[in-house]
Amino acid sequence: MTFADLGLSDELLKAVTEAGYDTPTPIQAQAIPSVLMMKDIIGIAQTGTGKTASFVLPMIDILAHGRARALMPRSLILEPTRELAAQVAENFEKYGKYHKLSMALLIGGVQMGDQVKALEKGVDVLIATPGRLMDLFERGKILLNGCSMLVIDEADRMLDMGFIPDIEHICTKLPAQRQTLLFSATMPPVIKKLADRFLSNPKSIEVARPATASINIAQHLVKVDSRKKRDALRAMLDGQEVQSAVIFCNRKTTVRELNKSLQRYGYKSGEIHGDIDQASRIAELERFRDGTVNILVASDVAARGLDIKGVSHVFNFDAPWHPDDYVHRIGRTGRAGAKGVAYTFVTNEDAEAIDNIQKLIGTKIDYAPLPDGSGSDAPAPEEKRTKNPDRKVERRDEKPDDKRRDQPRERAAVPAPAPAPNGKRRSAPVEDGPDEGWNGPVPEFLSVGFTG
Helix, strand or coil: CCHHHHCCCHHHHHHHHHCCCCCCCHHHHHHHHHHHCCCCEEEECCCCCCHHHHHHHHHHHHHCCCCCECCECCEEEECCCHHHHHHHHHHHHHHCCCCCCCEEEECCCCCHHHHHHHHHHCCCEEEECHHHHHHHHHCCCCCCCCCCEEEECCHHHHHHCCCHHHHHHHHHCCCCCCEEEEEECCCCHHHHHHHHHHCCCCEEEECCCCCCCCCCEEEEEEECCHHHHHHHHHHHHHHCCCCCEEEECCCHHHHHHHHHHHHHCCCCEEEECCCCCHHHHHHHHHHHHCCCCCEEEECHHHCCCCCCCCCCEEEECCCCCCHHHHHHHHCCCCCCCCCEEEEEEECHHHHHHHHHHHHHHCCCCCECCCCCCCCCCCCCCCCCCCCCCCCCCCCCCCCCCCECCCCCCCCCCCCCCCCCCCCCCCCCCCCCCCCCCCECCCCCCCCCCCCC
8 A cells, every 4th residue: 555545635645755655654544544534533553653644644635725714723733742743843844845834833932922923824733732722722812713623642641741631621612513633652541531522433543552562672671770770871882782872761860960971971962851941952852863962861751752763772771650651762762664672770679660561561571681691680579669659740741850858969070071983981980979869849831832
């Protein structure tokens, strides 16, 4: 099957061909014809399977007919994070190059006045995070009663981030007669209830069992001492053929400290987390994409949906607190049919988290040794396991870290050696602070932006 068999317009097929695609993925092959037939859709597919194009392509053809009306967009795409929203906007620009469609991207980066001006001109599609859309609606700057198509993307991530009440409220402001598309990698009960309430006789499309990892990803657990995680990570980076890697941590303080540590050892690394402003986050992602840095240390803000080609390895420096996050973290590698490798560091305190991950994905993950031969056996079970605390959830774009109990002492600055040409480590400097840390309170923020 080719894209030409799906009923797309000639202009759209030309754009898809120029983008280098000719064969649709399973989710695209099943979803696109149904979307063009104006059916409601529930799409269940693991990350990296082409979900974005499965609704962007038919939406462009649908929007190509008719005209936009001032303050009344004809379609709405809700995304949980700014990065995902910007990524969808890039897809619209790439595939809609032969259509005259206008678009507003409501994420961080510019003043609200620029967004309002764009909305007053009339747009065909809004791509937004729920919080910013609610702000504009409550200020009377936008009307949604002309919106005939709604896409709720990464619905399970919306649940994790506390956006479900906002989404329910937004749905009540849209016309009752509309087409609704809901995409998610998992289908927890809350999302099922949301679909039952707001979708009309939807067609369910499932191309992979919920919460399964790609078969292209080789998954491994590595037993480590919690005090020697950084040593273990450097040994893995040096012992593997790492072209580019994303390293996930549970706390923003851990992201910052680990990145500084890697840089001191001569690795070409960068960082991304919720305390970094939008412009810096975009710049850091571009540095990673173009190879200026080949290691990206990240919090879970980068785990879902980001399509970064060529990531050879994912390292879970911290075992994720929630098992769903594991699926989305390792999904940064093994994309578009490529092979990938994922390693998760496991301490004795992580036993329950690993059990929950294996129950969710329905697969036992084998232990792999460190380059020195250690770490191939599972940690000894404790008599009483200590549960990891649930992360506090904010109803905006990022989850805050736990509050820090005591401020760390000032450390003397250690001069950083110049990176080695191949990105590998130089002679070991004096190591900096501990792996874990507490983060201070972060003021709640909401970011906005626009592209058209």
